[in-house]
Amino acid sequence: MMEQTSKTLTSLLRGLKPLQVLGSTDIAINEVIFDSRKAGPNKVFVAVKGVQVDGHQFIPQTLQAGISALVVETIPENVPDQVTIVQVANSAQALGFLASAFYEHPSHQLTLVGVTGTNGKTTTVTLLYDLFSGLGYKCGLLSTVENRIASQVIASTHTTPDAVAINALLAQMVEAGCEYAFMEVSSHAVDQGRIAGLDFKGAIFTNITHDHLDYHLTFDNYIRAKKSFFDQLSKRAFALVNIDDKRGMVMTQNTAASVNRYSLRQMAEFRARIIENSLTGLHLDIDNQDFYGRLIGEFNAYNLLAVYATAVLLEQDKVETLTQLSRLKAAEGRFDYVMDQKRQVTAIVDYAHTPDALEKVLETIQALRKADAKVLTVVGCGGDRDRTKRPTMAKVACQYSDQVILTSDNPRSEEPEAIIREMEAGVPAGSRRQVLSITDRKEAIRTACRLAQSGDVVLVAGKGHEKYQEIKGVKHPFDDKEILKEEFSH
Ligand SMILES: CC(=O)N[C@H]1[C@@H](OP(=O)(O)OP(=O)(O)OC[C@H]2O[C@@H](n3ccc(=O)[nH]c3=O)[C@H](O)[C@@H]2O)O[C@H](CO)[C@@H](O)[C@@H]1O[C@H](C)C(=O)N[C@@H](C)C(=O)N[C@H](CCC(=O)O)C(=O)O
Ligand SMILES: Nc1ncnc2c1ncn2[C@@H]1O[C@H](COP(=O)(O)OP(=O)(O)OP(=O)(O)O)[C@@H](O)[C@H]1O
């Protein structure tokens, strides 16, 4: 991480409008923290009410470690006089503003575009990063797969990192001379204030379908979380929404940003039409221009259109944009092919981990497969995550496949078999004979490959780029694509 010179607390609080400040703000701060375990002198601890615990309860530990200042919602007792207390209405939001100020507001120093939506965020930000890099700009990327500072790759831990990490990464981008940054904005991040204080030039909405109900509890809350990203935009920003999704227009109801729409089906500022959709790519009419691209499936026509529209809104040349776009490939683990040349079996690794994504990918495979080819799907559902999508994903898999193998996908703290039982509950009565349950994912993939015959397609869904299988708190090395390659090398 980049070394940051210390700041005064006064400078960090500028523009924050605290409810109350007790003590001096003329103190040097060399780190903004929200985890008591990092406490020490010359640091400010922001006590955030989290999902598991309330950060306020760790204030005694921070005092013991010699913390200089506290940002809190509730004034704690027994705080020594020399420790400054700043009371705010919302600590999580304050954390975003402090982090931005600490790193000298990096989001103001480059053009930042955020992408939200249940599916398509990684694909869209990766295409934007590759496109703008191809157009000759230095760019940054924050994504589920990886973060990038120009060409430097930094491992990613979240789809959207915490507020301090976001600003630290953006500051590194500014330092490296990046002009653009493209980031995924997850609904968790919006809800937890991880993006507070960021100055977005553009915000894209791809779609919203069933996911994360473990966290948001209702679909309405989930919609509201995504919408509040658009509510936070400034009037200098643009919002770009997919209006073929029925929640598209809801997103921008209360935004100050200028609203632009994209669609494959109706009138909109940005339109595209599919001329041909094949296993080698898409032939589109985008904005009345002919386009050939290497990405596959109707859902990628949406992703490509969103990326094209963003480039136009950022005043890039239309023809040059389409030329660059036609060269781009999908992000890692998204409709990623492995071929068994000997047996003529095609395997596809895809990160479809929601019912809608699984349906979109299987619809694409069904439409593009050879007439007599069978589709074999290997799929699981994550543990400690939305349980309600489990039966639906199994049902979708059965609807569009000849053979389904239900298996594990990061069971985390849950019993793998129990997750599979919940998936099995969604198997339609008439489909039972086409379903096998194999807990060990490697065995499940191998079985699908062995059952496949010449011309068939094996879909391995849910883990995409992931390089691990998380079981009971341990991340075991695991890579769908490597297992397929190994299987096909025999
Ligand atoms: C459920 C959830 O989203 N949790 C995230 C959240 O944690 P939290 O603040 O609720 O944590 P908490 O344990 O309740 O602690 C509350 C506060 O006490 C502090 N604390 C805690 C313990 C201690 O000893 N001392 C201390 O100070 C913590 O630092 C925290 O500030 O805020 C943390 C910092 O930003 C995140 O790392 C953490 O992500 C967890 C690890 C996670 O797995 N999140 C997933 C679900 C997630 O965020 N996924 C989305 C992708 C979703 C998508 O596909 O769209 C993502 O953006 O990655
Ligand atoms: N525009 C889209 N609409 C529906 N499904 C899509 C779309 N784009 C991609 N998908 C499907 O969703 C899967 C995940 O895509 P991607 O990784 O781009 O989404 P994401 O929003 O970043 O997911 P996450 O929330 O896990 O970060 C893909 O592997 C594909 O199956």
Ligand SMILES: N[C@H](CCC[C@H](N)C(=O)O)C(=O)O
């Ligand atoms: N293979 C994954 C996909 C998770 C996608 C992630 N973004 C989330 O839901 O947090 C799992 O369920 O473990």
Ligand SMILES: [Mg+2]
């Ligand atoms: Mg993603």
